Amino acid sequence: xxxxxxxxxxxxxxxxxxxxMLAQTAVSDGREATFLPEYGPEQRGGSAKCTVVIDDxxxxxxxxxxxxxxxxxxxxxxxxxxxxxxxxxxxxxxSSRVTSEIKRTDITAVPVPADDICTELGSMKCANIVMIxxxxxxxxxxxxxxxxxxxxxxxxxxxxxxxxxDIEALEKGAEYGKKINx
Amino acid sequence: MAKILMKGCEAVAEAAVRxxxxxxxxxxxxxxxxxxxxLSWRLPEVGGAFVQGESEVASISMVYxxxxxxxxxxxxxxxxxxxxxxxxxxxxxxxxxxAFIVNVSRGGPGLGSIQPAQQDYLQATKAMGHGGFxxxxxxxxTVQEAVDIAYDAFEYAERDRxxxxxxxxGCLGAxxxxxxxxxxxxxxxxxxxxxxxxxxxxxxxxxxxxxxxYPEMFLEYENKQRAKMYEAxxxxxxxxxxxxxxDAEYVVAAYGITARLAKEAILRLRAEGFRVGMIRxxxxxxxxxxxxxxxxxxxxxxxxxxxxxxxxxxxxxIALEVKDRAPIYEFxxxxxxxxxxxxxxxxxxxxxxxxxx
Numbered sequence: 001x002x003x004x005x006x007x008x009x010x011x012x013x014x015x016x017x018x019x020x021m022l023a024q025t026a027v028s029d030g031r032e033a034t035f036l037p038e039y040g041p042e043q044r045g046g047s048a049k050c051t052v053v054i055d056d057x058x059x060x061x062x063x064x065x066x067x068x069x070x071x072x073x074x075x076x077x078x079x080x081x082x083x084x085x086x087x088x089x090x091x092x093x094x095s096s097r098v099t100s101e102i103k104r105t106d107i108t109a110v111p112v113p114a115d116d117i118c119t120e121l122g123s124m125k126c127a128n129i130v131m132i133x134x135x136x137x138x139x140x141x142x143x144x145x146x147x148x149x150x151x152x153x154x155x156x157x158x159x160x161x162x163x164x165x166d167i168e169a170l171e172k173g174a175e176y177g178k179k180i181n182x
Numbered sequence: 183m184a185k186i187l188m189k190g191c192e193a194v195a196e197a198a199v200r201x202x203x204x205x206x207x208x209x210x211x212x213x214x215x216x217x218x219x220x221l222s223w224r225l226p227e228v229g230g231a232f233v234q235g236e237s238e239v240a241s242i243s244m245v246y247x248x249x250x251x252x253x254x255x256x257x258x259x260x261x262x263x264x265x266x267x268x269x270x271x272x273x274x275x276x277x278x279x280x281a282f283i284v285n286v287s288r289g290g291p292g293l294g295s296i297q298p299a300q301q302d303y304l305q306a307t308k309a310m311g312h313g314g315f316x317x318x319x320x321x322x323x324t325v326q327e328a329v330d331i332a333y334d335a336f337e338y339a340e341r342d343r344x345x346x347x348x349x350x351x352g353c354l355g356a357x358x359x360x361x362x363x364x365x366x367x368x369x370x371x372x373x374x375x376x377x378x379x380x381x382x383x384x385x386x387x388x389x390x391x392x393x394x395x396y397p398e399m400f401l402e403y404e405n406k407q408r409a410k411m412y413e414a415x416x417x418x419x420x421x422x423x424x425x426x427x428x429d430a431e432y433v434v435a436a437y438g439i440t441a442r443l444a445k446e447a448i449l450r451l452r453a454e455g456f457r458v459g460m461i462r463x464x465x466x467x468x469x470x471x472x473x474x475x476x477x478x479x480x481x482x483x484x485x486x487x488x489x490x491x492x493x494x495x496x497x498x499x500i501a502l503e504v505k506d507r508a509p510i511y512e513f514x515x516x517x518x519x520x521x522x523x524x525x526x527x528x529x530x531x532x533x534x535x536x537x538x539x
Contacts, residue, residue, distance in 0.1 A: 023187055023358055027185070033187065034357055035187075035358040036356065036357045038297075040296075060442055060445050061523050062442065063522050064522060065523055065525065
């Protein structure tokens, strides 16, 4: 089944990392994936968005208007793309930064205070991993174990400290996701 | 070989290296920076050389020099930088030197925007520099296709002793998708190529000169030879994807990323019973004339040209083959605005159901 994920926020929040990591996890799992970044000329602070399409079959169009999953990292990104989430879609949002009231009732909304969790964990770099953790609890597009083995491959040797924090972040995020499911 | 996830620009760079590229010179511009960035570390690994030139003009001139020395040489840029390289590309063609040039195209005209567009079609296919020469122009729609083209680009360039151009939209340069990379080509012996000005130890031939300057008579002779080469391309080298044309009442014409959006829309429309097909040129030059000329115009009610260019640029080439046998509709965006699946579907459907007449 074709699943489209949109991630939005501001440059520096790890938007593109979420996208590439989701795509890579799916490919490692034997599926097809495309990752398309969209950003302005700024390195930091500008708006950033990426679209990831995951499918069991060859992906024809990597550009989709509507998404099945929407990960909103900040208020601006939330406002810009919430209308593009399909009915019955999943919204995972960084409730430390998204201050709007979630008005849509036809979706599953998962609030995750990703920035606050990061502060607790002592690293501001893992907010994006927290969000993926929450996503794994409410959707089966990637599994927590599949994602963990991907970041293990990527960071375990290169930066053991960051890897440890990332795994904690993944678990914390998953806990928040489970709260919604129960 | 297992498929891996790779960014379009990086996959093209790797495929060029595997296809024998051993020299790159270029100047930074978005959205193609990942090509030089990748080659800056990759080329030295295979004994090649990478230069970030002081300008586009310098870079294309270095490619000219490297090619004259028998090296498989490449450059890449985006619209504004390609314009600056146009002079050098004309000189390469005039001197009959092979090279591989990639335009990862962005919104224009002028400095335009850094977002994807297809506004360099006319430049690429009609006049990629002064003097009325042509290049083979390839337009991939997937990263895999871009890899395959980059891998074989030097074969065409050396066969014809003429530069080869790959025109890919910024979307395909930035996207990551799965690819299968081909094996490394053995390029031993290429250094003794017929145009190489450098004499190697043991070579007994007389000195060789290359020049972009000819006396009038010889220049006309060369241009006549070139005309024959373009005819041969039209006969032998056209690459095109014809999709669901058999019973099609409406035929979409699109290339690159746009064709992928169109294909998905066509599958959806087919499921609803609409007879829509597509012609996707893979070589923009030579243009797939026969695909358009040979349509069954007793069935075809319209051609729908979809491009990230306003006004559409490929339309002129289509019109020459359709010869007023069916109306040509066009839609798209430009300046860096992308289409999405819903818009593409809705626009095609509007035309097919008569809403746009």
